[in-house]
Amino acid sequence: MKTKLVALATAAVFAAQGALAQDMVFTSWGGTTQDAQMAHWAAPFTEKGGPAVVADGPTDYGKIKAMVEAGAVSWDVVDAEYDWALQAGKAGLLEPLDFTVIDKTKLDPRFVSDFAVGSFYYSFVLGWNPANFTGDQPATLADLFDTAKFPGKRTFYKWSAPGVIEAALLADGVAPDALYPLDLDRAFAKLDTIKADIIWWEGGAQSQQLLASGEAPIGFFWNGRLAALAADGMPVGISWDQNITAADALVVPKGAANKEAAMKFIAEATSAEGQAAFAATTGYAPINLGSADLMDPAVRATLPDAQTAVQVNADMAYWAEHRDEIGNRWYAWQAQ
Amino acid sequence: MLSAIAARRRGSGLGFAMPAILLLLAFFVVPVAALLTRSVTEPEPGLQNYVTLLGNSTYARIFFNTFFVSAVVTLITVLIAFPVAWALAIMPRRWAGVIFAIILLSMWTNLLARTYAWMVLLQQTGLINRSLMALGLIDAPLQLTNNLVGVTIGMVYIMLPFMILPLMGVIKKIDPAILQAAALCGATKAQALWRVLVPLAAPGIASGALMVFVMSLGYYVTPSLLGGTANMMLAELIAQQVQSLLNWGMGGAAAFVLLVVTLGLYAVQLRFFEPGEGR
Numbered sequence: 001m002k003t004k005l006v007a008l009a010t011a012a013v014f015a016a017q018g019a020l021a022q023d024m025v026f027t028s029w030g031g032t033t034q035d036a037q038m039a040h041w042a043a044p045f046t047e048k049g050g051p052a053v054v055a056d057g058p059t060d061y062g063k064i065k066a067m068v069e070a071g072a073v074s075w076d077v078v079d080a081e082y083d084w085a086l087q088a089g090k091a092g093l094l095e096p097l098d099f100t101v102i103d104k105t106k107l108d109p110r111f112v113s114d115f116a117v118g119s120f121y122y123s124f125v126l127g128w129n130p131a132n133f134t135g136d137q138p139a140t141l142a143d144l145f146d147t148a149k150f151p152g153k154r155t156f157y158k159w160s161a162p163g164v165i166e167a168a169l170l171a172d173g174v175a176p177d178a179l180y181p182l183d184l185d186r187a188f189a190k191l192d193t194i195k196a197d198i199i200w201w202e203g204g205a206q207s208q209q210l211l212a213s214g215e216a217p218i219g220f221f222w223n224g225r226l227a228a229l230a231a232d233g234m235p236v237g238i239s240w241d242q243n244i245t246a247a248d249a250l251v252v253p254k255g256a257a258n259k260e261a262a263m264k265f266i267a268e269a270t271s272a273e274g275q276a277a278f279a280a281t282t283g284y285a286p287i288n289l290g291s292a293d294l295m296d297p298a299v300r301a302t303l304p305d306a307q308t309a310v311q312v313n314a315d316m317a318y319w320a321e322h323r324d325e326i327g328n329r330w331y332a333w334q335a336q
Numbered sequence: 337m338l339s340a341i342a343a344r345r346r347g348s349g350l351g352f353a354m355p356a357i358l359l360l361l362a363f364f365v366v367p368v369a370a371l372l373t374r375s376v377t378e379p380e381p382g383l384q385n386y387v388t389l390l391g392n393s394t395y396a397r398i399f400f401n402t403f404f405v406s407a408v409v410t411l412i413t414v415l416i417a418f419p420v421a422w423a424l425a426i427m428p429r430r431w432a433g434v435i436f437a438i439i440l441l442s443m444w445t446n447l448l449a450r451t452y453a454w455m456v457l458l459q460q461t462g463l464i465n466r467s468l469m470a471l472g473l474i475d476a477p478l479q480l481t482n483n484l485v486g487v488t489i490g491m492v493y494i495m496l497p498f499m500i501l502p503l504m505g506v507i508k509k510i511d512p513a514i515l516q517a518a519a520l521c522g523a524t525k526a527q528a529l530w531r532v533l534v535p536l537a538a539p540g541i542a543s544g545a546l547m548v549f550v551m552s553l554g555y556y557v558t559p560s561l562l563g564g565t566a567n568m569m570l571a572e573l574i575a576q577q578v579q580s581l582l583n584w585g586m587g588g589a590a591a592f593v594l595l596v597v598t599l600g601l602y603a604v605q606l607r608f609f610e611p612g613e614g615r
Contacts, residue, residue, distance in 0.1 A: 335397060
């Protein structure tokens with residue numbers, strides 16, 4: 001009896017391992033964004049005969065590096081920031097993408113490279129809580145830095161990433177085509193003028209909470225998070241003037257167990273249908289040029305895609321090159 | 337007979353501890369050693385990570401913040417926990433049980449949930465500020481988060497049980513008759529407290545304070561959510577270096593300095609308050 005049980009248990013364990021080996025793992029940042037990715041990318045992928053997709057997260061660059069170095073990579077596809085992906089590709093942490101499986105001819109060329117393709121792209125936009133400003137409403141990035149005209153705390157993304165430094169320079173009068181190479185001295189000098197009034201947000205949910213509660217009545221947000229607040233019926237001010245685009249990337253860590261399935265998953269995720277459905281749910285923009293035709297024009301009008309005339313593209317290649325240097329300076333400045 | 341059992345127990349103690357020792361060896365000692373190795377080999381062999389860490393004014397400030405916040409939290413925790421532990425020790429058993437359960441229950445609630453709760457209470461539009469303004473006690477909201485005040489409140493609250501438990505253990509063993517004796521001998525209440533009760537409870541205070549101080553040194557979630565970047569602590573620096581900048585060498589160096597300080601403090605405590613004394 002006992003041996004039978006042991007044999008059964010052993011068989012069960014092996015069966016479970018077999019199932020695990022076939023499943024592939026998709027890691028992203030959690031929350032509503034990853035839910036949408038699972039619903040619009042993973043579910044159709046499995047339905048069309050692909051393996052089951054297990055969600056994991058949040059994305060952690062330190063963990064990716066550790067897994068690759070240890071040769072035990074449990075993540076197959078990861079949603080990462082685009083500038084990090086470019087840097088990590090160069091550093092040998094990623095698999096080159098298989099463009100015989102992924103059709104790159106339909107993808108926005110801004111978000112295609114050897115080791116990464118766009119997952120979606122988004123804009124940092126000026127947002128405010130209209131309840132806190134009775135008179136003039138904020139309109140430009142300069143207003144974001146004008147504590148006399150628009151008093152109160154302002155909230156910015158805490159981590160070193162494309163966006164806030166560009167905003168400081170644009171607010172200080174730098175022309176969009178003269179942004180790069182970034183003048184860090186000038187950017188930090190501008191940020192110094194409002195440093196005491198900054199509350200940092202670490203994640204999207206926190207940024208929404210700060211704005212909705214009026215704790216920080218004005219700030220610089222991911223456009224999708226403001227769209228979600230507005231969809232919930234909260235009055236929210238959005239100015240697209242000089243919205244700064246950045247993107248997430250889909251990457252495959254070097255040595256991933258299900259490399260082939262990973263490439264097919266990325267093909268599905270970047271398809272016109274997958275991108276269109278994801279964009280409609282999240283308010284982020286598709287990176288497949290064919291998605292626009294599949295979408296409701298009313299929905300399209302709310303995406304960064306419709307704001308290209310007033311858009312400033314963060315230079316991902318520049319960031320990939322200078323990520324560490326800017327990061328060290330950014331965190332040292334924050335801690336001062 | 338009894339001494340024979342005691343002797344056997346002493347001899348086989350190591351065997352009983354073996355699973356825990358092996359677990360710690362495999363999942364703590366080895367990874368820590370690997371991280372420390374990286375601190376002197378990445379990005380290139382040498383001590384440059386330590387030179388940067390100890391020579392840079394920003395990092396010096398982070399070290400200072402870490403020790404300052406931990407010291408303030410420890411001090412306030414002792415001041416709040418001592419009366420609570422004393423009250424629990426002399427209270428009727430049933431009441432003590434209820435209050436003890438409340439303290440434990442708070443410990444079992446998710447740390448992140450508790451910290452978010454403090455965020456909601458302390459923020460400018462939070463319950464505390466709104467109530468104070470409604471009562472007319474203040475005109476403008478007080479700044480209670482994103483600074484030292486927020487970190488201190490959040491951490492003291494989380495650390496309290498770790499101070500109350502060891503204190504209670506010691507205070508319970510103190511015979512209340514000692515205080516009567518002190519009073520009979522003419523000691524004032526203050527004298528009875530400072531010259532009788534506190535010295536007798538000293539081992540409990542010391543072990544509780546050490547635990548709270550050391551835990552505070554390495555704390556991450558609460559300072560990161562309730563503090564501003566200007567009060568950054570060491571654990572945040574390590575997370576930044578490892579996760580965001582992939583600079584494991586620097587992260588490892590910071591972790592090593594923290595470890596050395598912690599072991600040093602432990603050595604001091606062992607020297608002055610040997611385990612077992614007063615228990």
